[in-house]
């Protein structure tokens with residue numbers, strides 16, 4: 001059969017039209033982008049739990065599976081961001097094929113990285129709509145794959161909260177629009193809210209300082225709770241502000257995310273805790289921008 005790269009068109013979860021790379025195999029178009037790394041491939045789990053499910057195909061290259069359209073297009077956007085901003089070629093820096101499955105199970109209010117691929121539920125329509133409909137969610141999930149190939153932060157306790165936080169930080173930076181996480185798919189009936197806020201984690205029940213950390217055992221020792229602590233620190237480095245009597249002159253998203261990415265890839269390891277993360281970002285800022293720089297000052301004040 002003839003395999004050629006083509007441009008498909010489709011409607012996303014929020015009704016927006018977008019284009020993306022597809023592949024023609026014989027007379028069938030596939031959600032298979034062969035132009036990035038070893039490919040970006042998108043499947044449907046058809047509301048079952050068998051993964052990856054079936055490759056999404058079309059006879060016309062006009063696509064109506066809104067969850068599949070956004071999972072595919074946002075995986076492309078995430079791949080491009082990692083390459084352009086960090087020179088990283090996919091999750092393993094060796095072009096690893098990115099696989100996504102949508103329509104996982106029924107009314108499933110979750111999205112996850114399963115160690116090999118990313119997976120999106122449809123949501124129940126109240127808590128979440130189709131979860132691939134937000135670029136920062138797709139970026140969050142794919143960043144779990146980057147973390148596994150770099151620091152490999154254990155998904156428990158403080159390392160787990162850092163694992164979660166780096167996914168929020170980089171996912172939010174890929175979207176680069178606001179300081180909210182999941183806002184485009186969370187509670188479709190309620191405008192303006194979000195799953196989490198980097199600017200004010202306490203809005204959604206997260207601590208914003210280490211002294212308020214959760215020390216229980218639920219949610220793997222609070223990985224989705226204590227991530228707010230590192231998220232707030234990143235926000236202060238990027239945007240600046242006065243917090244706990246300390247005033248930080250922000251350095252902007254780009255320098256901030258470069259520092260945090262560098263820390264994730266070169267300094268953090270499986271058991272790194274918040275103390276290690278502080279040292280890692282200070283070291284990264286110093287390495288990237290020099291001792292005494294505005295960037296080092298902002299980081300030193302924020303963490």
Ligand SMILES: CCC(=O)Oc1c(C)cccc1C(=O)O
Pocket residue numbers: 109110111112113136137140141164181182195
């Ligand atoms: C921002 C994406 C996100 O947090 O996805 C999850 C959801 C919606 C439920 C449970 C776990 C996760 C996750 O990826 O950590």
Ligand SMILES: [Ca+2]
Pocket residue numbers: 136172175177178179180181182183184
């Ligand atoms: Ca957002």
Ligand SMILES: [Zn+2]
Pocket residue numbers: 140144164167
């Ligand atoms: Zn996560």
